[in-house]
Amino acid sequence: MTGQQAPAKAPSFDIFAIWRGLVLFTGLCIAALMAQVAMADEHEKVITSHGYSFFGDLKYPADYEHFDYVNPDAPKGGEISLYAPGTFDSMNPYSRKGRAGRLSWMVYESLLGGSEATGEPLPGDRYNESYGLLAERLEYDEGKTWVIFHMRPEARFADGTPVTAQDVVFSHNLFLEQGLRSYAEAVKRRVLSAEALDDHRVKFTFAEGISRRSLIDQVGGTPVFPRKWYEETGARLDEPRLEAAPGSGPYQVKSSEVNRNIVYERNPDYWGWHLPINKGRHNFDRIRIEYFADDNAAFEAFKAGIYTFRPEGNSKTWATGYDFPAANQGHVVKEELPDGLPPTPSGFVFNLGREVLKDKRVRRAIALGFNFEWTNQSLQYGLFKQRHSFVQDTPLQAEGVPDGAELELLKSLGDLVPEDMLTEPAVMAHESNGDRLNDRRNLRRAMKLLDEAGWAVGDDGKRRNADGELLSIEIPISASGSATMSAVVESFVSNLQLMGIDARFDKIDAAQYTARERDRDYDLIFDSYVAFLEAGTGLHQRYGSQEAAFSLFNPAGLASPMVDAIIDLALESGSKEEQDVALTALDRALRHEFFMIPTWYLDKSWVAYWDMYDYPEPLPAYATGVLDFWWYDAEKAQALKDAGAL
Numbered sequence: 001m002t003g004q005q006a007p008a009k010a011p012s013f014d015i016f017a018i019w020r021g022l023v024l025f026t027g028l029c030i031a032a033l034m035a036q037v038a039m040a041d042e043h044e045k046v047i048t049s050h051g052y053s054f055f056g057d058l059k060y061p062a063d064y065e066h067f068d069y070v071n072p073d074a075p076k077g078g079e080i081s082l083y084a085p086g087t088f089d090s091m092n093p094y095s096r097k098g099r100a101g102r103l104s105w106m107v108y109e110s111l112l113g114g115s116e117a118t119g120e121p122l123p124g125d126r127y128n129e130s131y132g133l134l135a136e137r138l139e140y141d142e143g144k145t146w147v148i149f150h151m152r153p154e155a156r157f158a159d160g161t162p163v164t165a166q167d168v169v170f171s172h173n174l175f176l177e178q179g180l181r182s183y184a185e186a187v188k189r190r191v192l193s194a195e196a197l198d199d200h201r202v203k204f205t206f207a208e209g210i211s212r213r214s215l216i217d218q219v220g221g222t223p224v225f226p227r228k229w230y231e232e233t234g235a236r237l238d239e240p241r242l243e244a245a246p247g248s249g250p251y252q253v254k255s256s257e258v259n260r261n262i263v264y265e266r267n268p269d270y271w272g273w274h275l276p277i278n279k280g281r282h283n284f285d286r287i288r289i290e291y292f293a294d295d296n297a298a299f300e301a302f303k304a305g306i307y308t309f310r311p312e313g314n315s316k317t318w319a320t321g322y323d324f325p326a327a328n329q330g331h332v333v334k335e336e337l338p339d340g341l342p343p344t345p346s347g348f349v350f351n352l353g354r355e356v357l358k359d360k361r362v363r364r365a366i367a368l369g370f371n372f373e374w375t376n377q378s379l380q381y382g383l384f385k386q387r388h389s390f391v392q393d394t395p396l397q398a399e400g401v402p403d404g405a406e407l408e409l410l411k412s413l414g415d416l417v418p419e420d421m422l423t424e425p426a427v428m429a430h431e432s433n434g435d436r437l438n439d440r441r442n443l444r445r446a447m448k449l450l451d452e453a454g455w456a457v458g459d460d461g462k463r464r465n466a467d468g469e470l471l472s473i474e475i476p477i478s479a480s481g482s483a484t485m486s487a488v489v490e491s492f493v494s495n496l497q498l499m500g501i502d503a504r505f506d507k508i509d510a511a512q513y514t515a516r517e518r519d520r521d522y523d524l525i526f527d528s529y530v531a532f533l534e535a536g537t538g539l540h541q542r543y544g545s546q547e548a549a550f551s552l553f554n555p556a557g558l559a560s561p562m563v564d565a566i567i568d569l570a571l572e573s574g575s576k577e578e579q580d581v582a583l584t585a586l587d588r589a590l591r592h593e594f595f596m597i598p599t600w601y602l603d604k605s606w607v608a609y610w611d612m613y614d615y616p617e618p619l620p621a622y623a624t625g626v627l628d629f630w631w632y633d634a635e636k637a638q639a640l641k642d643a644g645a646l
Helices: 015-043 166-177 180-192 215-221 227-233 295-305 315-321 360-369 371-380 405-413 419-423 440-452 483-498 510-518 538-543 560-570 576-593 634-642
Strands: 045-051 081-086 133-140 147-149 191-198 201-204 251-257 262-264 287-292 310-311 332-338 346-350 474-476 502-508 525-528 597-598 605-608
Touching: 081 295, 133 215, 133 538, 147 215, 166 180, 166 191, 166 227, 180 538, 191 215, 287 295, 287 371, 287 597, 295 310, 295 315, 315 483, 346 360, 360 440, 371 483, 405 419, 405 576, 419 576, 474 483, 474 510, 474 525, 474 605, 483 502, 483 525, 538 560, 538 576, 560 576
Parallel strands: 081 287, 474 502
Antiparallel strands: 045 133, 133 147, 147 201, 191 201, 251 262, 262 287, 310 605, 332 605, 346 525, 346 597
């Protein structure tokens, strides 16, 4: 076909050749990706440790034998008995309903050892560091975006069931599904997943774009429950019950009689006696809790030897009550023990959800009705000091006018910080005339503030607003509390009445008091917050806005954008120095918000006990450790019996 172009040939497709090319190309891509990951892994530092602290400054090395302050040869045996006020109707300490038995949390352990439930850190000579308990070690990336706990395969619950990674994941999810709402919501935002990699490895992955503080120690400190028991019994975490799930701890519930007593018994088959974290600790064979309707009945029982150890919280009893035969003969020891922790920020807490209390002028006026000096001298034998700060007597306590790094931090927050907070000294508790209950100067100041706030005095001497609404304040108190506390509240209320406020206090039984406290059914309540020496995301749960409407840890319902921002800066700090500046600013801000009337504090612990116990000296800075590392002295106990004292 001369002169004509041959027709184009149809293309030939070799599907196998194409497939081979794709495989080769994909393989090259995967190889390149793996090389990149390997290069990234070379730069990503993975930390493996026997314990945890945020800054990595653990005191005790991996081969530590025991904590420095314990007596590793402390004898095991005997009993220590304490009292609890009021009643209990549950052995589930994590339910929002009912009143849990004292120490009912004690039967459970966590991946990292700690004593948060007692208010004391572990170890007692260090603050905010912890060591492996159910976990023998942990590993985490330098950015703290995940952590893997390697669990001890020998760990067992009291019924002999192994403690596994599946139990850890189950417990974590149980708290999220059935735990306190404020806790669950805070954790859900921070912990993306909990995964059992095998029976003895559990991995937690954390959210991006948040502070790395209190993530590893949060999941490491969560109690671990037996999944099998919950599944077999159908029990719920949010419901009260008298049957306690078996724990893995050194003590388990031996018996409980509602509203009378609870006995915890040391488990001789406890799996963890060999661990260095437990050496010299958990020394009593039994811990017994006796319940009494009120403090007077409890003290009489102590004098009779019905229980043998009494942390004393009543100043009148401490000053005058220990003049009885057993004490005079030396059978009962009365001691003041050092306490290096900042005192608990206790006081009269305002319910900021009450419309009338949203005006700071009203809160300041009410505060002026509390006369610390008279109360301390007339009702408390002059034994206490006036508290001003949330971190009283520590280097973090805000003093004077802010300056230096603290001032720069506050200025960086712009309009969130009121001008007077930058130019005036940190808020201090007011001073009163201790010679008379009704300090007239303070009452005049208070009444002027109430006038300014629109609460005028009517013909009947009562204060009302423009709508004719009465200014009423009610303070509930527990009937199981001390007579001294009743007298303190009564004197406070009498001053409020002098201002024209319709004030009263309501003395109610312990169960009703607990219910009203949980439901935030009060105007003012004597309650407490938590002091802080280091930053942690728990600060948001206790002082932050997000769960303020319902958090049991924030009884005022404080919701302050300024406080939130300062907490964020504390959590984002890159060094301890930066952290401490932010925490000082936080103390200043909390005092400026004025949601609590600070009352009194003691910089030591009062204890009295029948002379059959010993403890190591010196005691550590952050723990008295009575149920932790004290022990029973059999010879002393026999001497008491021989003398007919017990």
